Amino acid sequence: MRYLPLTPTDRTEMLAVIGASSVDDLFVDVPAAARRSGLVDLPMHEGEMEVEHDLRLLAAQNRAGWQGPFFCGAGAYRHHVPASVDHIIQRSEFLTSYTPYQPEIAQGTLQYLFEFQTQVAALTGMDVANASMYDGSTAAAEAVMMATRVTRRKKAVLSGGVHPHYVGTIHTMASVAGVDVVAQAFAVDGEAAVIAAIDADTACVVVQTPNVFGTATDVTKIAEAAQAAGALLVVVVTEVVSLGLLKSPGSMGADIVVAEGQSIGNALNFGGPYVGLFATREKYVRQMPGRLCGETVDADGRRGFVLTLSTREQHIRRDKATSNICTNSGLCALAFTIHMSLLGEKGLRQLAALNHSKARQLATALGQIPGVEILTPRFFNEFAIRLPHAAQGVVEALVRMGIIGGVPFSRIGAGMDNVLLVAATETTSEKDITLFARDLKGALTQFNADTNGEAA
Amino acid sequence: MQTVGRPTQPQAVSSIPETLTGARGLLQDEVLIFELGGWDKTGVDLAKPELDASDLGDLVRTEPIGLPGLSEPETLRHYVRLSQKNHAIDLALYPLGSCTMKHNPRLNEKVARLPGFADVHPLQPQSTVQGAIAVMDQVAHWLKTLTGMAAVALSPKAGAHGELCGLLAIRAAHVARGDARKRVLVPTSAHGTNPATAAFVGYAVEEIAQTEDGRVDLADLEAKLGPDVAAIMVTNPNTCGLFERDIIEIARLTHAAGAYFYCDGANFNAIVGRVRPADLGVDAMHINLHKTFSTPHGGGGPGAGPVVLSEALAPFAPAPWIVTGLDGYTLDENPDGAFGRMCAFHGQMGMFVRALAYMKSHGADGLRQVAEDAVLNANYIKARLSPLMSSAFSGPCMHEALFTDAWLEGSGITTLDFAKAMIDEGFHPMTMYFPLVVHGAMLIEPTETESRIELDRFCDAVLRLALAARAGDADRFKGAPFHAPLRRLDETRAARNPVLKWTPASAG
Numbered sequence: 001m002r003y004l005p006l007t008p009t010d011r012t013e014m015l016a017v018i019g020a021s022s023v024d025d026l027f028v029d030v031p032a033a034a035r036r037s038g039l040v041d042l043p044m045h046e047g048e049m050e051v052e053h054d055l056r057l058l059a060a061q062n063r064a065g066w067q068g069p070f071f072c073g074a075g076a077y078r079h080h081v082p083a084s085v086d087h088i089i090q091r092s093e094f095l096t097s098y099t100p101y102q103p104e105i106a107q108g109t110l111q112y113l114f115e116f117q118t119q120v121a122a123l124t125g126m127d128v129a130n131a132s133m134y135d136g137s138t139a140a141a142e143a144v145m146m147a148t149r150v151t152r153r154k155k156a157v158l159s160g161g162v163h164p165h166y167v168g169t170i171h172t173m174a175s176v177a178g179v180d181v182v183a184q185a186f187a188v189d190g191e192a193a194v195i196a197a198i199d200a201d202t203a204c205v206v207v208q209t210p211n212v213f214g215t216a217t218d219v220t221k222i223a224e225a226a227q228a229a230g231a232l233l234v235v236v237v238t239e240v241v242s243l244g245l246l247k248s249p250g251s252m253g254a255d256i257v258v259a260e261g262q263s264i265g266n267a268l269n270f271g272g273p274y275v276g277l278f279a280t281r282e283k284y285v286r287q288m289p290g291r292l293c294g295e296t297v298d299a300d301g302r303r304g305f306v307l308t309l310s311t312r313e314q315h316i317r318r319d320k321a322t323s324n325i326c327t328n329s330g331l332c333a334l335a336f337t338i339h340m341s342l343l344g345e346k347g348l349r350q351l352a353a354l355n356h357s358k359a360r361q362l363a364t365a366l367g368q369i370p371g372v373e374i375l376t377p378r379f380f381n382e383f384a385i386r387l388p389h390a391a392q393g394v395v396e397a398l399v400r401m402g403i404i405g406g407v408p409f410s411r412i413g414a415g416m417d418n419v420l421l422v423a424a425t426e427t428t429s430e431k432d433i434t435l436f437a438r439d440l441k442g443a444l445t446q447f448n449a450d451t452n453g454e455a456a
Numbered sequence: 457m458q459t460v461g462r463p464t465q466p467q468a469v470s471s472i473p474e475t476l477t478g479a480r481g482l483l484q485d486e487v488l489i490f491e492l493g494g495w496d497k498t499g500v501d502l503a504k505p506e507l508d509a510s511d512l513g514d515l516v517r518t519e520p521i522g523l524p525g526l527s528e529p530e531t532l533r534h535y536v537r538l539s540q541k542n543h544a545i546d547l548a549l550y551p552l553g554s555c556t557m558k559h560n561p562r563l564n565e566k567v568a569r570l571p572g573f574a575d576v577h578p579l580q581p582q583s584t585v586q587g588a589i590a591v592m593d594q595v596a597h598w599l600k601t602l603t604g605m606a607a608v609a610l611s612p613k614a615g616a617h618g619e620l621c622g623l624l625a626i627r628a629a630h631v632a633r634g635d636a637r638k639r640v641l642v643p644t645s646a647h648g649t650n651p652a653t654a655a656f657v658g659y660a661v662e663e664i665a666q667t668e669d670g671r672v673d674l675a676d677l678e679a680k681l682g683p684d685v686a687a688i689m690v691t692n693p694n695t696c697g698l699f700e701r702d703i704i705e706i707a708r709l710t711h712a713a714g715a716y717f718y719c720d721g722a723n724f725n726a727i728v729g730r731v732r733p734a735d736l737g738v739d740a741m742h743i744n745l746h747k748t749f750s751t752p753h754g755g756g757g758p759g760a761g762p763v764v765l766s767e768a769l770a771p772f773a774p775a776p777w778i779v780t781g782l783d784g785y786t787l788d789e790n791p792d793g794a795f796g797r798m799c800a801f802h803g804q805m806g807m808f809v810r811a812l813a814y815m816k817s818h819g820a821d822g823l824r825q826v827a828e829d830a831v832l833n834a835n836y837i838k839a840r841l842s843p844l845m846s847s848a849f850s851g852p853c854m855h856e857a858l859f860t861d862a863w864l865e866g867s868g869i870t871t872l873d874f875a876k877a878m879i880d881e882g883f884h885p886m887t888m889y890f891p892l893v894v895h896g897a898m899l900i901e902p903t904e905t906e907s908r909i910e911l912d913r914f915c916d917a918v919l920r921l922a923l924a925a926r927a928g929d930a931d932r933f934k935g936a937p938f939h940a941p942l943r944r945l946d947e948t949r950a951a952r953n954p955v956l957k958w959t960p961a962s963a964g
């Protein structure tokens with residue numbers, strides 16, 4: 001076994017030092033009824049070459065994004081990640097280190113976390129950010145829990161634009177804690193209706209911009225209404241690149257901003273691991289979940305960084321902790337911070353502008369197809385369209401033409417069977433757009449013919 | 457100067473001067489990215505957009521964001537310099553008890569990056585991701601077989617998230633039979649995530665006492681069990697590194713009270729392939745793929761915390777469920793009976809690929825050997841260190857050896873001082889002050905991927921330090937570390953006056 005350094009001789013000699021006659025002696029505390037003498041019913045070990053081959057065969061059964069036109073978004077986005085990002089995160093010192101609990105020998109990790117927190121605060125327009133959460137959806141649920149602690153109220157109002165998986169995650173986590181989760185009906189302009197639902201019991205209002213249908217919203221008025229009622233405004237961002245073009249949630253009055261950071265530095269990975277961003281105002285810092293890195297000095301007065309304010313956390317506060325989170329998304333946060341350092345403000349703005357432009361080009365092309373209606377009024381790099389047929393079937397027909405044509409809303413939420421969510425990024429070429437428009441038109445013509453045939 | 461043919465000759469000096477720049481040889485003094493001046497710089501080349509953002513009106517961000525950029529060579533230097541200030545498994549034994557810092561095979565990194573896994577969207581048509589769902593199905597099969605359990609929820613993103621998943625399934629099972637319950641019992645030695653999770657789910661947390669020999673006190677458990685107890689959360693092997701001898705009885709008592717047995721499986725590494733949790737009466741258990749199945753800790757994450765479930769809890773497992781049909785796999789993203797969803801999408805796919813590569817590499821035979829070598833290595837350390845240091849409990853340990861600070865009494869040296877002195881000797885300290893049940897705890901977990909030579913190197917270093925401590929060489933400990941990239945840091949100051957980001961004003 002290539003990963004196990006002990007030899008049979010080592011084992012014999014070590015048992016002698018221990019004073020045991022066999023390794024079984026070391027397992028004496030296991031009740032006899034639970035001791036298994038034989039091997040479990042699984043295959044025997046394999047060499048590196050064989051394992052790689054097995055996994056390559058499995059990987060080959062998936063259609064990778066690069067293989068053809070690709071338009072999926074809905075909370076996960078296909079962006080180009082510079083090669084140096086993945087190189088750096090695979091350095092042993094980052095990949096194979098633990099949580100930086102011993103700061104004297106973890107300044108590498110701690111300094112990038114401090115840089116990460118600073119970048120996230122700047123992007124979101126907030127005072128402070130933590131050292132990452134699992135992903136955007138769990139960060140959103142934590143934001144709701146935090147709002148209930150800050151306001152001592154137990155009701156969360158979710159706009160009809162919040163990603164249905166986020167609604168589900170919030171519901172799962174918050175409802176057991178006795179929070180009344182009021183989720184509004186899904187709507188393209190879902191943020192518009194949220195103010196009416198705010199009342200004196202509301203702990204927070206959760207809105208998303210750009211929302212799951214791609215709609216970008218100025219949430220200033222919602223912030224004012226929430227705060228007038230003593231509630232907090234939680235803003236969810238699932239496409240963090242949008243913050244290079246759109247007003248920051250902080251500048252519009254958000255109290256907590258949570259985001260999915262996958263777009264910067266991290267691959268699609270079929271849904272994980274990703275990286276949750278969590279930012280808030282200074283006055284709420286002691287109610288935040290998750291790890292925080294802070295600046296200090298060492299015994300010689302040199303600047304250094306440590307994990308701090310940990311009396312909020314489970315390992316100190318146990319059942320009184322602000323969250324149970326322990327392991328977070330450190331390495332994905334590193335990927336984020338390296339990619340963001342490569343971009344800089346200049347690159348991020350260019351990237352965002354390019355994404356937006358590609359989406360506008362896509363909308364122009366799709367909007368010309370008879371029967372296709374663009375639903376999203378103002379979008380960043382993603383929008384919803386209505387088709388004359390169920391989107392699920394259309395997407396499957398497109399797969400047969402070599403196109404991954406977006407996410408049918410029905411895949412994630414109930415109702416709106418004919419709505420398709422499509423996204424474009426810097427990775428989308430003009431040829432991709434042309435092919436998509438051509439084949440979508442073809443597929444719809446075919447569907448029209450089939451339905452007319454059936455009706456006849 | 458022409459140095460060819462002039463061999464250097466070391467010369468003795470009377471004192472070592474401080475460097476003028478703050479660097480120390482290979483170790484660079486590296487400032488923050490915000491201090492490198494890249495306010496108008498970028499390290500990427502992007503095409504010009506065809507269309508502008510006039511359609512967005514006043515939604516457009518006009519104020520500066522405040523993000524510096526670096527060219528690619530500067531970026532590499534910055535992060536490589538930072539990396540050299542970190543300890544890592546690839547550098548030396550990393551004996552953090554409860555954390556299972558084992559070797560991370562590079563094959564796993566390679567296969568996780570195959571475009572067929574990395575460049576696949578969670579919501580693209582399921583017919584185009586049959587291989588990805590197959591990976592999930594195979595991981596599920598291995599975990600179910602290794603634990604003997606009926607089902608597994610793959611989506612939890614770490615151990616603590618798995619605990620949440622397990623308790624939510626338990627709660628759903630009680631609610632389904634009209635029997636809402638209020639309390640969860642947790643031993644004093646438990647990891648902080650256990651009580652934190654129970655409280656998050658709205659349960660009152662009550663502690664179970666521990667016996668003299670570091671295990672659950674059965675009498676206390678029995679006294680505290682009652683019709684309002686939803687679950688017990690017991691770690692096995694426990695956080696003292698001991699197998700709970702009475703575990704079958706613990707499960708029996710728990711079930712008799714109508715409660716469920718949640719097992720914290722963070723320490724599964726000690727028993728994988730030798731003991732199946734199902735045979736112990738467990739109802740739900742999370743498995744940290746970033747511990748037992750070697751997905752890298754990555755400086756704090758990401759991990760993955762799949763939860764195996766018994767027959768009784770399986771019907772409540774969260775979305776998604778894997779369904780195998782005649783024409784392949786489907787992911788049921790809205791299954792009837794599920795208590796909800798733990799997160800967006802389907803869990804930590806990147807970790808599933810790595811864990812599957814790890815499991816296939818070891819096989820049934822290798823995984824059993826993993827447990828045996830992990831336990832052997834821990835007992836070897838325990839045997840070698842016990843003559844000088846006070847072992848917390850007698851008898852064999854499992855995958856980690858627990859010591860108290862009794863042996864330091866009167867020396868003026870604390871567990872913390874001792875740990876910091878280990879840094880100077882080139883080792884990461886052991887876990888300190890956890891579990892809370894013994895005084896000045898030092899918890900050492902070597903894992904199975906340490907060689908005899910490295911174990912001896914570690915034991916020799918610790919023993920020499922222990923002798924120094926006993927000989928009253930307090931200076932070596934009180935100010936330690938002296939040779940790390942930084943000296944001891946002022947954590948009190950950091951907490952009293954939190955500086956959580958760089959600001960132009962704080963630039964010094």
Ligand SMILES: Cc1ncc(COP(=O)(O)O)c(C=O)c1O
Nearest residue numbers: 326327554614615616647649722
């Ligand atoms: C005993 C025990 N339980 C639970 C956890 C929490 O696991 P995670 O950090 O993956 O959330 C840990 C991890 O440190 C642990 O050691």
